[in-house]
Amino acid sequence: MAVAEQVSSKKNYLTALKEAVFEEMQRNPDMVCIGEDIGFLGGAFGVTEGLKAMYGPERVIDAPISEAAIVGVACGMCLNGKTTLVEMQFIDFISCGFDQIVNMTATYHYRTAGEVNMPMVIRGPAGGYGGGALYHSQMNEAWFANSPGLKIVCPSTPRDAKGLLKSALRDPNPVMVYEMKELYRQNKIAEEVPEGDAALVPIGQASIRREGDDVTLVTYGNNVYHCLAAADNLAEEGFSAEVLDIRTLVPLDEATIIESLKKTNRLVVVNEAPRTCGFAGEVLARMSEEAFEYLDAPPARVTRLDTPVPWVKPLELYVLPSVEKITDAALRVCKF
Amino acid sequence: MATTEADQRKKKSDAFQYGTYSAKLTADDHKEMLLQLYLARYFDVRLIKEKKRGRLTGTLYSSHNQEAVLVGSLYGLKPKDWISPIHRDMPAFFMKDIKAGWRNLDRMGMSVQQVCAQVWGRVDSPGRARDNWSHIGSRSKHIIHSTSMLAGTIPAAAGVAYADRLSGGDAVVLTYNGEGSTAQGVFHEAINFAAVHSLPVVTVIENNQWAYGTPTYLEYSQEDFARRADGYGIPGLVADGQNVLDVYDKVLEAVDYARSGKGPSIVECKTFRAYGHGDHDDDRAARYRPKEEVEAGRARDPIAVMKRIMVERGLMTQKEAATYAAEGKSASEVSNEDFPPDVVAYLSEGIEFAINSPLPPAEEGGMWVFREEN
Known part of the structure; x- marks a missing residue:
């Protein structure tokens, strides 16, 4: 499996994220991943490397450069019974899909008086300290904290990265996952990361x-x-x-x-x-x-x-x- | 100049030739479609009257003169198909799958009671009156919930279609849009995505010539909007939006094409908005739109067009056609006697139910932000 390619049993943040995605795709046959370059390329940072080969192009969609459509299509899939994982190539690009997140997806449960759930996760590399400049360094989580209906997590360790992403993928609400791309490959924070349900980290706990x-x-x-x-x-x-x-x-x-x-x-x-x-x-x-x-x-x-x-x-x-x-x-x- | 036989036939039949699909419609189908045109029209004029009587508040978005688009596009759908209506498609919520029986609560459409409860903002609305006017929907009835962000539900339509296909279904998703919203970036993104994945999404453009206060020549630069489909490599059809049979033909052609796996298409229905964008700007619309244009746009009332065809085809006598005379009349000019009694009774049941339905409890305003349990 493309996930485990590390020498020691300690895993870095990126590998932990990959494990979460692969484990949840395996666990939930109704889960679909969509994003830019997530299939053939395996994602700009490689979080979904090998995923398309394993689960096929129907469940791992290489989307056109259309953030609004990516979120909106995921929204429609959630409406029709699927769980969706949306990758924003960089969290900075999320503004291009803003309306579909805050007006369509975040409000869906509310405006339907609970008829419709939106089990959607939007994850993406975020944060500065890497010389990414204006459009590859943002932390824009406050936009979404100010939009009722969205849960927001921001893991800082490999265990939390895996555990929170897995919990997000089992949550009936839309969850935004702000991943720290500067931590993706930092070996000094690599740690043992549990597998399966033992890896779950509850949303809403400091x-x-x-x-x-x-x-x-x-x-x-x-x-x-x-x-x-x-x-x-x-x-x-x-x-x-x-x-x-x-x-x-x-x-x-x-x-x-x-x-x-x-x-x-x-x-x-x-x-x-x-x-x-x-x-x-x-x-x-x-x-x-x-x-x-x-x-x-x-x-x-x-x-x-x-x-x-x-x-x-x-x-x-x-x-x-x-x-x-x-x-x-x-x-x-x-x-x- | 001598008129040819073809010219005469054209004139005789309101320039309409039966197409592949409409040619198979029975006499009963014609009568049912005419009845549905009355139903959609009556919904519109009755609400205006209710508001004038002071029994209803809120803005109304009239579908007057555009009913053939709704009736013709819905008539050929299967119950499992999805629709995505917008503000001017209010009757679509209860006219979806209405062939299964107007009062049949198990059919794949809303009851008229539910839709009226929504118009009145009452707790029995499908959305418990949390958002206004057409902003309702139903997952179980396969109706995508509308919002104010026009064209913003086309991506969801593509997602619904994608998920359905992934689950082995062959449902088609019909989205409605005014020509105004086609200038949105998300319109392009969604149609492009649907085209790339050959998704069964039919985008019906209700081209009523005015986007609120802006005419089409300031919205897009082609004679036929449908030609935009060329850029996506998908079919673009043009229908006479005043003729329910032509709409039925073109939409069903697109629906069959979609269901057979060939992909999405655009059906432009050319019609005309009879009044203001909403009833709040009826007065101003009378000023910002040239009088001649409005008269020409209202000249071919879809009820009158259908009646002419039926009389010419021998499906109705002149006398029968004259029994009810709602066509060509505004809400203030028309009365209940201009509509079939079934239509009046059906709507009245919905309205009485709505008026007797309570407002939602105030604390519901704070509920359902999140789904609390897994």
Whole structure:
């Protein structure tokens, strides 16, 4: 099978995603994959490599460059009893299919008073730090968090990548999976990944990546690793930081964040999206409503500047969250 | 100049020659189609009257003068086929599979009660009044739910067709679109996808000459819109949208072509929007559209066209044709006596049901954002 081509039993993020796709295609004969170059090529990053040979062109569709039709066709298939996995070649291109996602698919269950389910997963490579420039670096999850009816997950580890994608493919609702393409082939985060149902990771549950007592760094995706590095820096300064990976944005596991704040009483939220109306702002808003009494200092956000993501390294790092920016923000909150 | 025999025949039969499919229609089929034309017309005028009486609020999107497109396109479908109506196709929701019995609740179409409950915004609407006017549908009745994003449901139609074929079915999906929405990018994307995969999707274009306030020459640049099909390598047919039999011929040709696995096609039905885009702009439409154009567009009422054909073919006497006289009249000029009593009774049952149906409980506004359980 095209999936397991690794030397050790540890698997990287990309392989974990592939396993999720192959296992769910095998498990569910009503599942259909559609996207640009996912068949003959096996996807721009190879997530669906070998899938067309194994399951045939009817269930693995090489679509024309038509994001609106790709999502809309998947929507029609869901209406007629199928489960669909849509690949956006880059999550940046999703704007071309925006209407079909937010107006057709996301509202289907609502406007039919529950008659119709949309078991659709839209997955795609997302995020910056790779020099991908304006149209291969985006984190546009807030557009969809602001469109009721869509679940949104953003895994940061191979286990979560496989487990959340598998759970998404069994969910009766449309789920967006923001994959961190900079983590796809990082060997240092490779890990043992379970098979079959044991691999499932429930949607809507946050995960504590590092325990701490003085400040909670709430984040997801690429920034989990920046926060872990910042926590090392903070330890040197004498502060113990808890790193909380929310993993699922919608629905948000508020309880786990609140529990952490009861202990640390300080909050910093980090994400790659622009500052204005980014998801970090939503976390801050909710915690100011739900956990104000536990906070001993004004919370802080570390986000991208309100700019596009520029190309060359110094420009890109200037606008995106960094270990230094997170460390500085957390120190300010800790020393308040 | 001496007229030829062909000229005379053309004139005599309203320029209509029976085609492959309509030639097989029986006398009863003709009568049923005429009755359905009355039914669609009556739905339209009755709602306008209800609104004038103050028993109904909300915008109405009239299908007046365009009924032959609906009746002719639906008449040849099989019960399992899917349709994807838009705002001007409201009667299609209850006229799908209506041959199986107007009041037969098991047929593959909605009941008139359900459709009226939707018009009135009541809980017995198939969508429990969560979205307005034509924005309903039914998975079990094979009707794709319409939205305000015109042409936005053609990709779904292609997806429904794809899934059906994958499951071993041979259903055809009929989508309705005004000529206005054909300028949408998603129209191209969806037709292209359907063509690439030879999907059984028939796209009916109700070319009523006006996209809200914009005439066709500002929408596309061909004489016959149907020629756009050439670019996709699929058939593009043109039908006389005022003649139910011609629509039936052309659509059924496309449907048979689709069902036999050959792929999608476009059927352009040339018709004319009798009034405003919605009843909210009836007054303005009378100003932005040239009077001569409107008169010419309304001159061939589809009910009158069908009656003429039936009289000429000996399927109806002049006297019978004169029994009901809804044709050529606006909603304010027409009365219940201009329609067959069955038609009036059927719609009245739907309307009485709707008016007695309650509003949905307020808390339903917060429900069904997500499906909660697997």
